[in-house]
Amino acid sequence: MRIAVPNKGRLHEPTIDLLERAGLHIENGADRKLYAETVDPDVTILFARAADIPEYVADGAADLGITGLDQVREAQTDRVEELLDLEFGRCRLVLASPEDGDIDAVADLAGKTVATEFPNVTREFFDDAGIEPDIVEVTGATELTPHVEMADAIVDITSTGTTLRMNNLGVVADVLSSSVHLFARDDVADDPKVREIQTALSSVLSADGKRYLMMNVPRDDLEDVREVIPGLGGPTVMDVANGEGEKVAVHAVVDERDVFETITEVKNAGASDILVTEIERLVE
């Protein structure tokens, strides 16, 4: 199995970090390398440009890909399946125009020009709206084009909104919400190895914001403690060795934001020796 991941840019680091946390440690992945092995002899990493990754997967150069949903949609291939939202690289593709201009609505773009790095997504958007502007493809600095009379509006990525503001552009309409996704070529999407990788990545996301709580509880107080423990299923209850049956150990997965309150409550209910630890992965 080959997984294509971004070789640079803002998605590179968080993608590598996620693979590491999922247990897919990358070996000899020195800078500027095209390939790297992982601890799993069946999994190889291929480094590619974020925008090229969907093509690599569709064409068979890689089997799985990790990149922005915007790039997957722009590639317009029906050969890739979206498997998992990896919940980072969140941004919006928006239609934006100069604040002081006369474009206030999508319909105002009939017969006008729109510049974008995403011509396919943009064309689809205007087709749906029944409007036919000229679409000019650019490869960067899209925000500049309305100010040099190259375009009347742009379709571009925004997240904090700083770039649009700095260039005196306002959002006219939302085109697409994007975040980084795991996707696979359709003919391998059901492969057991692909499922294994998907589960490993998803287990990291599931563990995010969760804590593991352990405590000892006198058997008589067990019901009171059980009642104040929120979260994932019931707690696990085990006999404590040498506890002579009077105490039990209670383990539970709790949302990080509930930990503070829960500790106070279980303590009041009779728990002692309370431990809180991080969770690396959680397969539900």
Ligand SMILES: Nc1ncnc2c1ncn2[C@@H]1O[C@H](COP(=O)(O)OP(=O)(O)OP(=O)(O)O)[C@@H](O)[C@H]1O
């Ligand atoms: N400001 C942003 N906030 C959040 N995610 C973003 C932002 N800009 C881009 N992205 C996401 O990251 C992806 C790749 O963008 P990035 O800027 O890292 O690469 P790039 O500029 O296309 O790389 P290259 O330099 O190879 O052209 C985008 O397709 C999008 O999914």
Ligand SMILES: O=P(O)(O)OC[C@H]1O[C@H](OP(=O)(O)OP(=O)(O)O)[C@H](O)[C@@H]1O
């Ligand atoms: O809403 P904001 O937080 O300002 O983010 C939006 C900007 O981020 C991206 O550019 P990037 O920083 O990747 O630079 P690039 O043009 O070199 O890709 C995108 O192309 C926008 O220009």
Ligand SMILES: [Mg+2]
């Ligand atoms: Mg960029």
